[in-house]
Amino acid sequence: MMKGPPRQRASILDPYKPYLERRWAEPGGKIIGLTLLEEIRERGYRGGHTVLAAWKQGQQRPGRPVPPPAPPAVRAAVGWLTRHPADLTLDEELQRKTLLAHCRELETMAELVRSFAEMFSELEGERLPEWITQAMTSGLRGINTFANGLNSDYDAVEAGLTTPWNSGHVEGAVNRIKMPKRQMFGRAGFPLLRKGVLLA
CATH class of the missing domain: 1.10.10 (Arc Repressor Mutant, subunit A)
Structure with a gap:
């Protein structure tokens, strides 16, 4: 090869x-x-x-033209577009601007990601219908799929983006219950699994 x-x-x-x-x-x-x-x-x-x-x-070597710069790695580009701008170094911010200047679709996607993150952090769920409309008319396949998913469970998503309540306080307990279940999966029946959970 x-x-x-x-x-x-x-x-x-x-x-x-x-x-x-x-x-x-x-x-x-x-x-x-x-x-x-x-x-x-x-x-x-x-x-x-x-x-x-x-x-x-x-x-200074006319016979050897300088090759164009290589495109950034996918992981690096995703990081520039999804992280908070305040968390980017000056060099990363410049590379982000260069990347967006070369791709109109990425510029649209970056703006949608930024506005959704802002809506999520500020609990501005009333903006959700407008965001879904913009996402579904953007022509970006991944964003369209994400927006359709939000729309299919709209009430729950709106509540999550509006109220301050979340399940973070019980996640530790849920994980502690799931651990023995995974350890004994396929090797124990319900009685033994129940006893393991209660003892844990």
């Missing part, structure tokens, strides 16, 4: 490459690397000079 070309790893410099390429193409001779470093640091770059120097060296 033939292997494809090695996948290029994402770089902290990726969000700034369009700016660097525009500056590099400007007339007026070579640009000092420290000048470029200072300019992109003003725009939020937090990396060192080594990464920029490697990029500049690639630009």
